Amino acid sequence: MGYMGTAILNISPYAFSAVGIAVAIGVSVLGASWGIYITGSSLIGAAIKAPRITSKNLISIIFCEAVAIYGVIVAIILQTKLQSVEQAYTAESMRGGYAVFASGLIVGFANLACGICVGIIGSSCALSDAQNSTLFVKILVIEIFGSALGLFGVIVGIIMSSQVTWTTS
């Protein structure tokens, strides 16, 4: 085993878990905020000539916000998985640490992509709704499919972390 492998093995599983939880919430919020500014700037500009679109198009902002909420939920779920054990470097605890780390990565990056996707669609939605209000519902359907992407990440992340045990029972 090379130096790299030894180095990684010597990192505490608690460190891995903590980073996983941080990524889950941090990157999700990054995705949500990215989406919100893409939608928000277009929405504000388009609302100058067509004020009627503002309340309808808040739904795009809410879809982006939901992405951050997924991150919060998963982060809370993941941190409940942490248990205090005497021997932190056993196979079972290492597995637990990696699982929490991986599910944090999955949720974080799935939500980043989802937030950007929903944000861009939301921006187009605001612009097209301002021009032609019949387009709103059609684009909303696309937006719902976009926001489902984040849920896939959340589901897989929760399944992965559900088998975490820190000690062999």
Next chain:
Amino acid sequence: MYGFEALTFNIHGGYLEAIVRGHRGGLLTAVDYNNLCQCETLDDIKMHLSATEYGPYLQNEPSPLRTTTIVEKCTQKLVDEYKHMLAQATEPLSTFLEYITYGHMIDNIVLIVTGTLHERDVHELLEKCHPLGMFESIATLAVAQNMRELYRLVLIDTPLAPYFSECITSEDLDEMNIEIMRNTLYKAYLEDFYKFCKKLGGATSEIMCDLLAFEADRRAVNITINSIGTELTRDDRRKLFSSFGQLYPYGHEELAVCEDFDQVRGVMEKYPTYQSIFAKLSYGESQMLDKAFYEDEVKRLCLAFEQQFHYAVFFSYVRLREQEIRNLMWISECVAQNQKSRIHDGIVFIF
């Protein structure tokens, strides 16, 4: 990176892009034009326009209206919108927006210089200038006697200064020289704008380069047609063509030697894009060419709105508004001069 502007475009451009799209929604539609074409007097036109976005600009105008008043007020609206957008814009959008006005600046300079040559009053000329192309020292243009003075006294402080490098001569200004100056300047301007858009990259460069290439090709054809039968030599004509566009370089070589309109048609019909334009014209007919080009341009400009996250919408919007003002001017002139049978000849429908 092409296709990834969506991630970062809205930081600086999102708000303004949405605003310009809102303005586009205010352009007159075919229904509006049909109503306007039914008008009997200029006051009727004012009444129809008061239901559109032009309303506030025309409402305080006393009757009897003049065509020039209508055009002036409509242009004023475009200028107000443009200034608002320019004030909000950040780099590189603000430079892009400034580029749009350089064409008008060149036209204004030529207008003033030609006017002074015919000993017209400067104030009268200033009123005729397009407000988008005004700059501070424009009134002093009248003192210049030749190209070198024109450059040294006035234009060195304007953004157009670099474009002058090709056409500084000590020759006196006369009609022919001024026309060559206009086209040399315009050529340098288009090439510079083209380079700038290429540098911006992404969807902006793709759409803008296409639109500018069309503009360059149209100018090449117009220069060829207008210079047939004048003293302009083939090489001089060749020098006025911009170094990009679909016609560059082989089409330019062929256009440079054309002696009549049908030869121009022969050259242009080799290019599929322009074939459809020339197919609309019957043989020997060159008057309708302008309108055919305008119609094709409007179609291209409207297509720019189909993509999001790029700057070409600003260019397209200003151009479409200018076309609309030309339409209004034509309608008003037809109504004012009782030539209603010709009213459909000059209108280019936008939607």
